[in-house]
Amino acid sequence: MNQEGRTASTLETRESAVSLCDVCVKRGQFILDHISLNIMDGERFCVLGKTGAGKTVLLETIAGRLREETGEVLLFGHHVRSIKPQERGIGFVYQDYALFPNLTVKENIAFGPVSLKRPPDEIERDVRHMLDIFNIGRIQDQYPHQISGGEAQRTALARAIIQKPRLLLLDEPFSALDRATREDMYRHFDRIWRTIGCTILFVTHDFHEAIRFADRVAVLLDGKLRLVASASTLLQGQYEDDVSSFLGLKVADRFCDICDKGEINSEQI
Amino acid sequence: MHRERPEKRLRKGHFSRFSCAVTIFVLIYIVSAIGAIVYGGAVHFGDAIADKEVLFALRLSSTTAFISTSLCLFLAVPVAYALTYVDFRGKKFIEIMLELTLSLPYILIGIALLILFSSPVGRLLESMGVKVVFTSVGIVFAQLTVNLPFAIRLARTGFASLDQRWQFIAYALGASEMRYFFRIVLPNARRSLTTAFITVFSRAMGEFGATLMLVGITRLKTETLPGAIYLAVSTGNTNMAMSIAIIMLLVSALSLFISNLIGKEKKEGE
Numbered sequence: 001m002n003q004e005g006r007t008a009s010t011l012e013t014r015e016s017a018v019s020l021c022d023v024c025v026k027r028g029q030f031i032l033d034h035i036s037l038n039i040m041d042g043e044r045f046c047v048l049g050k051t052g053a054g055k056t057v058l059l060e061t062i063a064g065r066l067r068e069e070t071g072e073v074l075l076f077g078h079h080v081r082s083i084k085p086q087e088r089g090i091g092f093v094y095q096d097y098a099l100f101p102n103l104t105v106k107e108n109i110a111f112g113p114v115s116l117k118r119p120p121d122e123i124e125r126d127v128r129h130m131l132d133i134f135n136i137g138r139i140q141d142q143y144p145h146q147i148s149g150g151e152a153q154r155t156a157l158a159r160a161i162i163q164k165p166r167l168l169l170l171d172e173p174f175s176a177l178d179r180a181t182r183e184d185m186y187r188h189f190d191r192i193w194r195t196i197g198c199t200i201l202f203v204t205h206d207f208h209e210a211i212r213f214a215d216r217v218a219v220l221l222d223g224k225l226r227l228v229a230s231a232s233t234l235l236q237g238q239y240e241d242d243v244s245s246f247l248g249l250k251v252a253d254r255f256c257d258i259c260d261k262g263e264i265n266s267e268q269i
Numbered sequence: 270m271h272r273e274r275p276e277k278r279l280r281k282g283h284f285s286r287f288s289c290a291v292t293i294f295v296l297i298y299i300v301s302a303i304g305a306i307v308y309g310g311a312v313h314f315g316d317a318i319a320d321k322e323v324l325f326a327l328r329l330s331s332t333t334a335f336i337s338t339s340l341c342l343f344l345a346v347p348v349a350y351a352l353t354y355v356d357f358r359g360k361k362f363i364e365i366m367l368e369l370t371l372s373l374p375y376i377l378i379g380i381a382l383l384i385l386f387s388s389p390v391g392r393l394l395e396s397m398g399v400k401v402v403f404t405s406v407g408i409v410f411a412q413l414t415v416n417l418p419f420a421i422r423l424a425r426t427g428f429a430s431l432d433q434r435w436q437f438i439a440y441a442l443g444a445s446e447m448r449y450f451f452r453i454v455l456p457n458a459r460r461s462l463t464t465a466f467i468t469v470f471s472r473a474m475g476e477f478g479a480t481l482m483l484v485g486i487t488r489l490k491t492e493t494l495p496g497a498i499y500l501a502v503s504t505g506n507t508n509m510a511m512s513i514a515i516i517m518l519l520v521s522a523l524s525l526f527i528s529n530l531i532g533k534e535k536k537e538g539e
Binding site for chain 1: 438457
């Protein structure tokens with residue numbers, strides 16, 4: 001509760017981290033249809049949608065990897081494609097991790113800092129810290145094809161976070177983790193978010209994850225942005241039929257959701 | 270999906286029957302041809318391998334092929350990288366030109382090179398000490414010209430099979446283009462580039478048409494292995510020709526073996 005109060009009071013004064021204005025993108029069968037969206041600096045924003053709704057396309061457009069056909073994508077007030085990828089200050093984690101297969105876990109994590117030619121002892125310290133946070137120290141010398149999905153996911157997260165990005169874009173970041181590890185990750189992410197103070201934009205199909213981890217939630221169905229709501233009030237709104245059915249807002253479900261959320265909150269304290 | 274199904278279909282299908290028939294035909298045809306060469310040449314293989322001229326041809330062929338293949342990949346890799354990862358003006362035009370040269374007959378490339386190097390440009394080069402026509406430098410040149418588009422295509426296939434998102438991730442992590450190329454692209458394409466090297470090398474070993482046009486065949490001077498076979502046949506020394514053919518077969522077999530080995534390793538690695 002306290003956390004929401006903080007978010008609400010400070011949002012007004014913050015600059016916008018990501019701003020999409022009437023953006024259309026076509027990528028194969030995926031189409032983003034006139035998306036307008038504003039994400040504040042320091043916010044945790046979740047895009048909720050089914051598989052195939054265009055979530056990854058949206059993330060890649062914001063990251064400047066895909067070219068928008070109409071509209072504009074602004075990253076901290078600048079056109080994203082006018083900034084070199086190296087200077088955008090984004091961290092990107094793909095759903096299937098896209099680790100570099102020729103590098104070990106440790107080398108993958110150190111790839112960014114080494115690219116920026118930071119001092120070796122500093123790199124060593126940061127990498128160690130990441131290995132500890134994500135609990136992957138014992139697989140540090142293994143290659144991506146030797147580790148499990150969950151470990152690869154944590155490696156990919158570590159590789160992005162070690163760079164202290166201003167904007168962290170996560171594509172289904174916790175999908176390969178079991179429930180216990182996931183809870184662990186949420187906590188780590190809360191901490192990371194507080195320490196490096198970055199904006200986090202993540203997409204997921206998991207309703208609970210969205211509510212548990214985001215300040216605001218947007219629902220993306222078939223390439224259209226259907227609603228943006230604060231995570232705490234998401235369940236109380238009245239929506240069109242397809243949105244409510246996607247959100248599972250039947251009375252019984254809603255009851256369970258609230259219970260679940262209650263559990264999580266008590267655990268958090 | 271049952272496991273028996275594809276097998277049944279394989280037995281029944283007209284296409285599979287047809288492909289079996291063609292395979293049998295090719296096998297009979299090639300096995301008998303190769304058999305004849307091996308049968309006829311094996312007796313004289315000992316003489317051939319000790320023959321000064323044959324040894325010269327083997328050495329010349331492998332040296333020129335090695336040099337031309339190295340040059341070829343050195344030139345092909347950056348081009349293939351650019352064609353795979355970079356958007357630039359005229360890219361489509363370059364692609365079409367490269368495809369076009371792939372389909373040119375080698376003898377035509379040879380005669381074009383001959384005309385080029387016999388022209389004032391060639392004479393200018395010659396005055397600067399680069400003699401191409403009728404020298405072993407010309408052999409390297411002919412092999413290089415013939416194989417370059419092929420090498421570019423092989424390298425491109427190798428690069429295209431890599432995950433294209435790595436580039437974006439590497440850049441977002443602050444890597445320069447050079448770092449991405451040397452740290453990510455090259456190591457991950459290592460195996461396909463090695464296979465490309467072997468394939469181009471064995472093609473260079475067998476190159477005949479363009480070399481013949483540009484350099485001709487002079488005994489103990491510009492005599493490559495295929496050239497030696499040609500000379501042996503035209504002087505009626507069929508036994509020698511067949512023995513040299515065995516050497517070439519062994520080279521092909523060896524390169525096939527090595528590329529298979531690499532392919533296998535790749536599968537296991539993944």
